[in-house]
Amino acid sequence: TDLWLQRLDNANPFEKLLLLHQCVLANVRQLLRANDLAQLDITSQFSQLGMDSLQQVELSRLLSEQLAVDLPATTVFEYASISALVQYLARHYWQLPLPDTLGGKGSATERMVESSTDQAVSSPVVTALQPVSREQDLPLSFVQRRYWFHQATEPTACFHNVPWVLQLQGNVSPDILQETLNALLVRHESLRTQFPLKNDEPVQDIIPAQHSTLALAYQDWRDLDHTAQQQQLAAELRQHLSHQPFDLQHDLLWRAVLCQRAAQDFVLVMSFHHIIVDIQSLFLLTKELATLYTAMSKGEDHCLPELPIQYADYAVWQRTLLNDAALTQRYAYWQQWLAKGEPPEPIHTDYPRTHETYQTQRLDYRLSAMNSEALTQLAKQQAVSNLVMGLTGLLLVLYQRDQCDDIVIGTTFSYREHRQLESMIGALTTVLQLRFQLQAQQTLRELIQQVEQVVKQAIIAQNVPFQQVAEHYPMPTQQAPSVPFFRVLFTSLPDSAETYHTDDLIIRPLDQQTGFVIRPDLVLWMKENHSTAQPHFQGFWRYREDLFKQESIATMADQFALFVEQFGGSLDQSIAQLTTTVAAQCA
Template structure:
């Protein structure tokens, strides 16, 4: 966190904030005392970070106090509008890690019995698990101070600084080598970027401008996902993660991809009750190149996650350094998307005589391209997707989350299906693609052939581009001229009504010329795929009694040697042009024929 702050500068991207509506007989003094006690109980909340001897160090303030200022907005004509603006500005204010504090609290009074409370903590001092601890302890202290009772919280055996020292000592050469070896083996050669299709180009420097899209799965689908997890000896998180990996692979087109997932990293009893930054990011790499079924992918996800849990202690930033990944200001290293199923213990707000309601956060920041967080509830799995607004529109993320739900429903319906065939589209999109956008019926003149309709288009738009192949293209006029030239040559060798002409050329502009020329000459077009076996091509030529075969010289080895009237288009084009110039009056119908450039 400190390094990122130095690299990217001060921002609100790593701020954890709560905005609460407190309704009732609030004891402001008791709340202020409760915050003060928590700050004294947890050293990390009164820690700032200085540079000494060119190294960052934790500096703990032994006597830091915390004030809870209350701004009275009751006399304003629209206090709610004011408080919304003020709370957003306060939440977005960056922290000064070098001087502290890392915790801010502010309160606004909008009515006699109504207050708005904001408290914000920099991520360097707390994580998601810490919020449950803070809420539980704040409620306990407030109850004690507001009622005059006592509170007995279990004594903290260590502080965060103790953990930091222990972690460095524990990472001996042997432990560090074992963890590093695993992650290096797992991630060497991994793609540096998950290339999701974005609505806008990636900016040169991240701005962390975030948006949020809610996600809700109904109780039935949630129960089906849990049942599938049990039957496959997997956790619910593994099943959901596997579904998310399929979604990311289908969106990006990548079969080798890395997805980040946070882990609480509180695997020792001494740190379970500490506020602090313990969470670690796991970089999980998956391989879908062998077209696995969902069951097969889930087995891979189970193995990858279990291995990652066995090596979860290596800090993510140390891994990035050891892999010597290039730092780019336009994206995060190694992982740009995160998926998590939240299971950290939570505590309800319990303030006597005060009703507590959560309010939308004033922050609009996001740390990565895409972050999806889910949690289990009686009504089903719920959560949200945070996304970078510099890259994605809200409608794109809404559609992506709908596809995720469709995908999960298809997974529980048929987990044996290859992941590449699992449906993504909702019914409305399927109807749009298959019916609405496929409604291409057009009324054409019944007394004209295809080549005559083409000639009419030549008259309307002669200079418009008609056909493109790689770096070559023809306008309608150019294509028509060349087709006329070839058609005249075909007429000179006997092509007319009821005469079958084979066309065996690779995909190219010659294919378009040849098809039109055959029709203009009055013949019938017989398509011959040069990828077919020679025996198959011989049978087709003999069975159709093809009179003339149009092809290319380099395909001659694939064609029967006894085929009469074989024309190699890439060799005799100059002869065709000359012949058409000399015999242009042989009756071929062609728009703008007198204007054709035969060379």
């Protein structure tokens, strides 16, 4: 960042334009892992260069970081070539002239930029993110409103309780750990925020730091054997996740208990309401916990930089991005989405929805190295992300199961569009609701490209407050308006959380397999594992045990692997041919 900015500061206008071009080109080369892009037509669409939608989002993030500007996630979708993007940056952030040598006035590129400028109402120049007064009613972010709406509809539900379990090995002082957790509480306003109603609208109420304390409970398991300790951990998770809903208006939305298994072996079990954290926040919290605990155990001041903004500032700022034109464009997406008719019936289940407990079970899976390679290579060939390929496989499984040609799947999407958000704890991950309409004679190639386009369109339309969509949609009278349109969720896991080593302590996140309650019927998690000699995809199916038999989920997992295996074959196979082949293999 410093290098690019220093060179830009010392350059004349023409040199600045060339430097912007070099910066964009270097990042495109990095994302595509290409050694030489010098011969490429700079007016070629990024998709034509082989860049998928998630790589285009990542290009926006990299440029934001390196050029110290704040680009929305969708910028690269709308300025969709190297030349158009360079000129957008030059115009809107550096107010530079556009010489003929890089596509000046009257050139095809200039006309492309002008056309993009007219149409790209959803990707404005991001305004400054600054602290706002706490003497005003602080609104919820759009993501928070969705979580608040769900919880208000079902106040005793635990759908949005998020677990985070850390193993602490070494000399652990419960007192210092208590101080550390409270230091995090002071540092991040989001961790001490409640959500009362004011004039029939939820607002953020930040508890003053001096009045905010997290009570760290303690349990001694040293007299239990290993099996009993595992059972006790599972019971603790069930208690936190299934039986203790949060009161958004009055509770501190973070709980913690320290469980000692041996002299130097502890487990810190935490649960949060999703309205205050996402997965990136938990990674950040773990990193800062390690830093703060190390400093406090030595009696030193921590070296964490001051936070320039807090989550409430972000929530206020977010609303400035969605002007009337941007909202109109996003509502147009939903109007088109709903014009296809009522969303389809939920996925066919093994048991009726008469006694819903929302308790879950988990089935792990691992794709073979060969199938994983087939998925990766086809993604590169079609210029789509592994996320798109995973969604394609899941779509084929659901089509095979129910023979339904109208399928809705949710998927998680995280983009911190402002550099200052990288060090902030809060709910920033959204859920995209993807609707697909399949045809038996549609080819695999056509299906993959449909999935890519649907994902891209959903990213552009992501920030419409969901309850506003629900209010405009004629939901069946027996169905609560807070229920999302999807019953199946697909998510691509980030890399495993980092293990932190301090002078006398190891802090390691633990995988949680029990205790979950979920709102969707079915969740498929997938991540790429590079820790072995043969990289592969793995993950798990989390399913509601009140709706599905384990053997049904096992069948779906087998079908998913078989469909991925077909990715190594002809792209001209139809969906009907693919499902027939897999059905025969499963028979």
